[in-house]
Amino acid sequence: MSIEQRSWVAANSSGNARAVIERGFKVIRNQNWIVIVSGFFEPVFYLLAMGFGLGQLIGEVTGPGGRPIPYAAFIAPALLATSAMNGAIYDSTWNVFFKLRFAKLYQGMLATSLGPLDVAIGEIFMALFRGFLYALGFTAVIALLGLATSWWALAMIPVALLIALGFAALGMAITSYFTTFQQMDWINIALLPMFMFSATLFPISVFPEPVQWFVMALPLWHGVELMRQLSVGHFEASTAVHLGYFVIMSLAGIAFTTRRLRSLFLR
Amino acid sequence: MRGLSRSALSVAVDKVSRVPVIEARDLTKVYGELRAVDAISFEVASGESFGLLGPNGAGKSTTMRMIGGTSLRTSGTLLVNGLDPEVNGPEVRANLGVVPQTDNLDGELRARENLVMYGRYFGLPYSYLNPKADELLAFAQLTEKAGEKVDNLSGGMKRRLTIARALVNEPRVLLLDEPTTGLDPQARHILWDRLFRLKEQGVTLIVTTHFMDEAEQLCDRLIVIDHGRIVAEGSPPTLIRQYATREVLELRFGSERNGTLVDQLRDLGRLEVLPDRVLLYTDDGEAALAAVHHRGLVPVTSLVRRSSLEDVFLRLTGRSLID
Secondary structure (H helix, E strand, C coil), X not given: CCHHHHHHHHHHCCCCHHHHHHHHHHHHHHXXXXXXXXXXXXXXXXXXXXXXXXXXXXXXXXXXXXXXXXXXXXXXXXXXXXXXXXXHHHHHHHHHHXXXXXXXXXXXXXXXXXXXXXXXXXXXXXXXXXXXXXXXXXXXXXXXXXXXXXXXXXXXXXXXXXXXXXXXXXXHHHHCCCCCHHHHHHHHHHHHHHHHHCCCCCCHHHCCHHHHHHHHHCHHHHHXXXXXXXXXXXXXXXXXXXXXXXXXXXXXXXXXXXXXXXXXXXX | CCCCCCCHHHHHHHXXXXXXXXXXXXXXXXXXXXXXXXXXXXXXXXXXXXXXXXCCCCCHHHHHHHHHCCCCCCEEEEEECCECCCCCHHHHHCCEEEECCCCCCCCCCEHHHHHXXXXXXXXXXXXXXXXXXXXXXXXXXXXXXXXXXXXXXXXXXXXXXXXXXXXXXXXXXXXXXXXXCCCCHHHHHHHHHHHHHHHHXXXXXXXXXXXXXXXXXXXXXXXXXXXXXXXXXXXXXXXXXXXXXXXXXXXXXXXXXXXXXXXXXXXXXXXXXXXXXXXXXXXXXXXXXXXXXXXXXXXXXXXXXXXXXXXXXXXXXXXXXXX
């Protein structure tokens, strides 16, 4: 580390993000378990309604590598990617915004020797931990319903965390620009169509080519494709591209959030 | 208070130390068009009780946040225990206790957990924090409420818990932003008592308030701030001597007549006409009242009292502190 970097860290961190994480676990222990479990059910309900309900009408579709798979098996990995995105975005935007402006939680933390970097690391860690629990649960559901046909499906769990990290890092940086609840609503306006049109519920081939290029530029599509390939253990060159997309997005998001840290937490 | 252990000897040494705990030079904070804090300079000595006095929006809280390094200054220099809070925020805050204007207790934790977890943020070990939390609960008279949810505590209890929380790291400097706003008189006196004890132990207190009686009770020295600028500085008695007379005669003639009688009272002393009353500054209030009666003016009510910081503020800014 250069001298400037070292002094930047000294100004923004006491190296005690662990205390923020400890607080997160204490809160989870105090919380009603129903609140936590509710986040797990959302993708499960989608899977049951769309996958098995709507799936009755659809039957089999073309899966990764051109092999036919049941419709439920087609959308299950996409729902896992979406739920990783939604959870991470919720935690890094709405949750951060609320704790910052209304609960004044961070105001209290930042009056101690914690710095903004400690708070950011601790909160992103907690978002990932929750994402990990949901990914674990949903992967188990997929396996129990016989929708995963390869041991590679287990890799969906760490990949869900990578997707969550990419979205959480970016989400926190974006939150630093927001000052009102109305602005926060824009996040939902961006997320819902991304969920609908990122080849989650139907293949990307239904779109005209220019639209396909647009969808392929969006992060969720890469997450969906990556999960789908893992669920059946089919790999091709694009697998590395999808993975690379999220590695770069995570690094860029962390760099972005780091730059915005003082604007977010100090006024 | 028992147990907030600090040896009497070290207190005596601390108290006379001349090294400034806080040194502010031309400290300025600009929000867009607003100069919230406008080139203020002051020093606070170790063990001193220092007040920032001024109406709402004068720049008191902003100054407090800059001291803690959670608000970035626009210009000027600021040293807290010899360190710049923007450059060494975590290190500066390790020796600071902060009581914010509005309670920001952690609503997802219980009362005692709030104390312990806050100590964890300072990197303190549980072996220190467990006994410390019990001690602080006793100090704040909240021992029975240890396991209570924060939301179920009364306003006064929350305030006491917030102050107890600020003491968990045994700070050398305690920043109190309007500590008793919203408390009933009894709760205020309990709190003042607790703060006196801390002061006796050599803790430097920095208090913002818009209550004159609070400033008179707590502060050795204070600055009066208005529109981000320092308009006066000194100890409460000095300021009163300098800017007010010994006594004040308050006269109420009824809101319509208050203004019209000014000419007939002018020669009796300096006048301040407020919407509901006329204040007459004089060294002998009773004599002035006799003179008023002698002129055939009959106020609805009258009151002779000692001058206070409120009068100083009125003199300096032409308006009352609490609008």
